[in-house]
Amino acid sequence: MPTPPSATARDEPVIRDRGDACPGALRLHAADDGYLARVRIPGGLLTGRQASVLALAADRFGDGHLELTSRGNVQLRGLAEGCGAGLADLLHGAGLLPAPGHERVRNIVATPMSGILSPERPHVTPWVGELDRLLCASTRAADLSGRFLFALDDGRGDVAALDPDVTLLGAPRGRALVRLGAAPDAVEVDATDAPRAALLAAEYFLDSADAAGTRAWRVSELPAEHALDAGEFAVRLGAAGIAAAVAPEVTWPYAPPPRPWGPGTGDRTPLCVLPPLGRLTADQWRVLVRVAAGSGGDDGELRITPWRSIVLPRASTRRPVDGYARLVAAGLSVAPDGPWESVTACTGRPGCAKALSDVRADARAVVDAGGAAPDGAAGAAVHPVHLVHPVHPVHWSGCERRCGHPRGTAWVDLVATPDGYRLDGRPVPSHELAQAVADARSQPRVSEDAVKK
Known part of the structure; x- marks a missing residue:
């Protein structure tokens, strides 16, 4: 049985001189692209109604997108100043804000x-x-x-x-x-x-x-x-x-975490859905809600994973909704070995002032150039119980903080610098980046404990 990287011993205790600054649904974070709200989703568990409310919040108050975090939570970006009370009322009505005094401590991940x-x-x-x-x-x-x-x-x-x-x-x-x-x-x-x-x-x-x-x-x-x-x-x-x-x-x-595994069999079947870089439009999100429910009489269930994917326990894959086809048409990965599998990135420019590059755009360019998928990936359906990762994840970081990097596994460390990118500690010319990423995915040099913020 494979084992995760072991923890690194700490020589000196950490001494804090302030409380943590983690954003929440009530404590909004001022980013370069507007305010940011992080909605805690304990265990990643959402009803279809709650998920629909999040899409409404993204459209009404934010930039029309939803981001999945490495703890199975949901972020709304581009929020306008002064929207806090309206957002809180909307979330509270959906049961997403049950205890305002505790909303930032509801950090629970669960096996999806x-x-x-x-x-x-x-x-x-x-x-x-x-x-x-x-x-x-x-x-x-x-x-x-x-x-x-x-x-x-x-x-x-x-x-x-x-x-x-x-x-x-x-x-x-x-x-x-x-x-x-x-x-x-x-x-x-x-x-x-x-x-x-x-x-x-x-x-x-x-x-x-x-x-x-x-x-x-x-x-x-x-x-x-x-x-x-x-x-x-x-x-x-x-x-x-x-x-x-x-x-x-x-x-x-x-x-390892669950991977997309294909359409399965039957009218209702579990699906694991992977949005590129863990970011969806509100319309893509509503497709997920519809496929999770299948019919008007079923509210449906969604499980947000800490690996920025979504598990639909009883997705309508054939009838009454051809969910598999709808998800593919919406630009979401629902089959193994897709080009976006195990590719993650922080916010980068223009949303983060500390970022030195638009890492999401750069990641898309490398994926388009073939620097993400493993060689010979066939994309055939595989039963999820037997899945193992064929390659190690690559994380694009806009600065040395490496926000949102993978946990519990070895990973390829790609960090923006004033002069380009550094891959696992060495500078890489821009014209060699796609090939260097593809090569590094089979021989990672960095584990989660090798980098301490």
């Missing part, structure tokens, strides 16, 4: 295929709603930073590889493992207690952060003398009425 194709695995989707409810009801949880991350993994190891602060890993016989940061051990609890255990883990972190006095945002930032300990956490759980035992040696699984 849970409960869809692997019935033998624990179904973690119900954990999402319960953990979100507990977070929103906890006064203490409101003190978490907007960067603190919960991962709810059904045991395959996909979202567990995303550098979460608290991981719930589904285990056999109705059990769950709770992992604190990147610890090698874990605490085992009953699966029914898992969401409450995750909240208590976050509160344990807050207590340790307060004791450290460093204003840590994440578990990895705690100094060694205040690091979280599985034994102490088990005692805390016991005091809260949750039976817990330390699992000192855990073999942590790893699985």
Whole structure:
């Protein structure tokens, strides 16, 4: 079984002198192309109605586009000054803003295929709603930073590889493992207690952060003398009425993210849809909603993944809607080995003042030149359970911050400089860029932990 890159040891504790500046749906970020709102979507789970409201918000208040983030959230850009109250009212009416005081801490990723194709695995989707409810009801949880991350993994190891602060890993016989940061051990609890255990883990972190006095945002930032300990956490759980035992040696699984896999069979089938660079127009988004629903009597469901794709658990692929054809016509990838697979980019120019290039336009130019798809990609339909990535992702960064770079896997590091691009640390002439990217995808030199912001 493949394993993700190991964490890099930290020599010095991180000392923060301010709170985090992560945008939210209420705290808008002023960008060069207008204001930006980040709408938290716990577990990436959206009803068709909620998704329709997001498209309406993009048209009414923004630039008519929706962006998917590396935590399965949705961003609206190009917002006008003074639109905050109207946007908040619209989101609240759709159930997308249940607790204004907690809206930036609802950072939950979950295995997007849970409960869809692997019935033998624990179904973690119900954990999402319960953990979100507990977070929103906890006064203490409101003190978490907007960067603190919960991962709810059904045991395959996909979202567990995303550098979460608290991981719930589904285990056999109705059990769950709770992992604190990147610890090698874990605490085992009953699966029914898992969401409450995750909240208590976050509160344990807050207590340790307060004791450290460093204003840590994440578990990895705690100094060694205040690091979280599985034994102490088990005692805390016991005091809260949750039976817990330390699992000192855990073999942590790893699985790659889902890929587009073709039309499948039958009238209703799961689909994984990949928008180029994780950005859609409101009209493309509405096509997704329509295909997810299939008919007027079904609201449909969408699952936004941390890899900037969308899983439709019961897409109408033939009747009553020929969803597969509609998605292809809308410019969305729904088959494996497409040219946009595993190509990501930050916002770049003109939206970000720090960016040195329009990285999205540059990425499109390289894709058009054949520098993205693996050699010999056939695009044939493949069953999603057996999918593995044939190439490593390439991330285009407009500056050294590398916003939105891939997590949990080796990746090709492409960074804009005043003189062009640097690929995995070396300058590349513009006329060689497409070939250099294609070559580097099979032999990446950079892992997620090699670059620290």
